[in-house]
Amino acid sequence: MRALLVLPLVLALAACDGAPTASFADAAIVLPDDPNELPAGPYRAVVEANCTACHSPSTMLQQPRVSREKWESIVGKMRKLYKAPVDDEAARQVVDYMVAIQSDVSRETPQ
Numbered sequence: 098m099r100a101l102l103v104l105p106l107v108l109a110l111a112a113c114d115g116a117p118t119a120s121f122a123d124a125a126i127v128l129p130d131d132p133n134e135l136p137a138g139p140y141r142a143v144v145e146a147n148c149t150a151c152h153s154p155s156t157m158l159q160q161p162r163v164s165r166e167k168w169e170s171i172v173g174k175m176r177k178l179y180k181a182p183v184d185d186e187a188a189r190q191v192v193d194y195m196v197a198i199q200s201d202v203s204r205e206t207p208q
């Protein structure tokens with residue numbers, strides 16, 4: 098009776114004769130274009146000081162071109178919703194900067 102119970106185990110062990118093999122292939126990944134340098138513009142230093150702690154500049158730079166009012170609302174959202182410690186003056190300067198760099202035609206991309 099005991100031999101009958103052991104037999105399937107022996108057969109199962111015999112089946113895994115060779116050592117398990119794993120093979121790895123080299124892989125290449127292409128990262129998306131991630132603009133991280135804030136271009137020159139008015140109050141660039143203020144933007145760097147107030148807007149790059151929680152996300153990289155690419156979060157701002159990859160936004161579609163939007164109006165001044167929309168930038169005011171985005172900065173307002175950073176302050177109210179995400180508690181970004183940005184004072185009123187810096188908020189105005191950040192908006193000026195974003196509007197200025199977005200109206201630079203050399204950076205304009207077709208929509």
Ligand code: HEC
Nearest residue numbers: 147148150151152156157160171172175179180181183191
């Ligand atoms: C306290 C953290 C914090 C700071 C400081 C901050 N943000 Fe954000 N921001 C976030 C979070 C969280 C999101 C949403 C998630 C994400 O996209 O990473 C976000 C998203 C954004 C987006 C994407 C669009 C959107 O509306 O969600 C833009 C544009 C942006 N932030 C601009 C700014 C600007 C300009 C400043 C400087 C005034 C700033 N952020 C400072 C936390 C912050």
